[in-house]
Amino acid sequence: MLPVKMCISASAASRIIFQCLRFYCQKPPKKLRICEAVSSSDMGTNVKVQGWVRSVRHQKQNLFLHVNDGSSLQSLQVVASSQLNHRLLTFGSAVEVSGLLVKSPSRRQEVELQANQIHVVGECNPVDFPFKVKERHDLEYIRQFPHLRCRTNTFSSLLRIRSEATTAIQLYFRDKGYVQVHTPVITSNDCEGAGELFQVEQEEDGGQPFFSVPAYLVVSGQLHLEVIAGAFPGVFSFGPTFRAENSQSRRHLAEFFMVEAEISFTQSLEDLMKVMEEMFRSTTEHLLAQCPEDVALFHKHVTPGHNVRTQSISTKYQHQNTMITYTEAIDILNRSSQKFAFETDWGCDLQTEHEKYLVKHCGNIPLFVTDYPYTLKPFYARDNLDKPLHTVAAVDLLVPGVGELCGGTLREERLDLLKTRLALAGLDETYRWYLDLRRFGSVPHGGFGMGFERYLQCVLGVDNIRDVIPFPRYSHSCLL
């Protein structure tokens, strides 16, 4: 701690005396968070705040600071006699300030703090500090400093938004009676059947593998959720999932968060779509209500004009969301005059370019695409038993800007069909336990997953997925 001596300015003597009296004779100053201080109506209260200096302005007689502690985007204006100035009082330094809360004469804020004491708790050399006062650094620049970027307004807002969105999703499911399940990270399953798996091994590789079987980082908690859905009306999980995709794209991470839900006794894709839609709407409404300033920062400075889209997505969702089948989607793509890099024959997987085209074509609103080819989806997708175009009961939710946000299927609950399909793939022994779920009290059920970072990209309009997660992991990058 570097104490800075108490000082009495010459102006407004009577108020200062009153202030000193309070300081010495009465109870110690009340410790407030900045968010409490800036919205306080208790003028004249002796308070103490702690935080980091976001700006310093030194005039002849007065010193003006803005102090922020992360409890809100807004900083508290501190006014002090210039005698309280100190060479260590710089942008980025940590301070503890005591004084009186007063009505601010400026229109820019309601409240300010008349300081009678300022401690510099931790210094910050402005030459070495990578962020500069009053400069608005872009997301790419601050991304280079994963250990410091939370000290910028933008990333601090992102972290508050991420935290509130987490709460909103969990409250949504809890209110609907879902049980939250902690599905494991380490698994001996290979859920999607595809590669792109991270393998887990003990560092000291002393012969036998730690788990006696090959173990992987989970790519989806679905199969584990299905286990639990065998005894509950609805379950959900919210946690990290992994893909060893060698990609430098703006849409992929090696470690990302996924919300997954599984609903028992459900027989239609409409039931799943309803949950996706309600979750999206309720989470977005919660965010707009709880973090209006933080969301506005993104819409104003990071992606100007995006706010219109967010609000309209949220509203349009209610009235206008559109549903087409995969077969109709292929028709639309084939009738389009646009040249695509990937082919669009029936049976092909939809690529991001196709998804974005379809969303635009349908009026830039959330779009459900249903009933994908049987061969495109994993073994657990429910067979529609249709011909000649053989499909499964699958649905993807595509949204403007992002493309695929959610993907879900009804699960094959019919033992004989599932058994045949697994046997054909030579997987019936591996998934014997999964077949057991259909052997004992099987019910029609289905579920979906939503990429949490993609959701944040969609709502905030952030182009690069690395800017919506605190510590991004992707190929060739695992900082900290």
Add this chain to the structure above:
Amino acid sequence: MLPVKMCISASAASRIIFQCLRFYCQKPPKKLRICEAVSSSDMGTNVKVQGWVRSVRHQKQNLFLHVNDGSSLQSLQVVASSQLNHRLLTFGSAVEVSGLLVKSPSRRQEVELQANQIHVVGECNPVDFPFKVKERHDLEYIRQFPHLRCRTNTFSSLLRIRSEATTAIQLYFRDKGYVQVHTPVITSNDCEGAGELFQVEQEEDGGQPFFSVPAYLVVSGQLHLEVIAGAFPGVFSFGPTFRAENSQSRRHLAEFFMVEAEISFTQSLEDLMKVMEEMFRSTTEHLLAQCPEDVALFHKHVTPGHNVRTQSISTKYQHQNTMITYTEAIDILNRSSQKFAFETDWGCDLQTEHEKYLVKHCGNIPLFVTDYPYTLKPFYARDNLDKPLHTVAAVDLLVPGVGELCGGTLREERLDLLKTRLALAGLDETYRWYLDLRRFGSVPHGGFGMGFERYLQCVLGVDNIRDVIPFPRYSHSCLL
């Protein structure tokens, strides 16, 4: 679906006629969860419930079922004419039942369902199904069936409790203004300095490592939380952490959940202890209020007599929790007549046997042990600069039955001390970024972690940690 024909019993003709009229002429039955049905006061309502059969009793004229859907521990009693019986209506089968909600003549429940239609949705061969009707299987037995054990009353209760405890912890921190941070699972740090790390690599090991650096599963999110605590008053994380401990103990898992909190501008261990204590109390009170039946099941059948302890821990916490220093703890152990397997000289780590003895010695209440030897704790622990017994500002919370539940420290915020310590260990280059946190606006701060499974063991009295997590991972075991 296997439809079972509608049937009208001979008794109470007028009520049946009324019932049929409703069924055919009025709106379709209202779909209710079992928890809604058993607590309903809407007698005479035509409802539909879905769930799994927990018991079947067949009398001459009547059929009695108990149907459970996981929405509560309580099942709904269904009464039907014996003509509605069906050979597939067995213990474990999934059913859909429609009928009238009526006041139950029995004292054992308020409400029962007079069925007019029963569909067996999914059969269950009682010979193959590993659980038997009306048998109370012990935890060790059901642990052999990780894909089915959620279908037992005990594990279904555990999952509801785990979900509510998750909510309670998150609400506690949110109410106090903490920001929830998703710390990464994959990291290039080796936080505790010790081995016991899982390494992560891409399955197809084609030359260069995926991340270009060795990557591990995180053992603690603390260092990442400290990054974010550099811009917020308080942050927390709640997620999986990993130890490659080759242990078959009842207290260790390779993958377990941890709550971690980091508090800025804090200078005393008392501040940390207060948060640990409040979090414990508020979570336990929430559980006792929200899941009284589920908690009671454990206290009645799994660990008889434990309820007294849970309630008294929660209460005693408020009035009587005790605090001793490590040095006092060593004194107590050395004065004890008990023989310990591990030595108890000053400087030794406290083992579980020591922790349990200390808790007992102090009256079987939560016990804080503070100020551990400098050499026992990692580099980030704050030096007390004391002599001749050199200690750091660390605190562990020990609880009855479990031993160590939480561990925390004040973090070394003084750049020079941290630099020297890291340089001595040859880690100053590796942790350059961590030193940066002290270079730019450093503040006194501290934090702690709590093992979530240990918390559940403590509150429920469950002896084996594998019984409080849905999919336990430990050496030589990674089922599903």
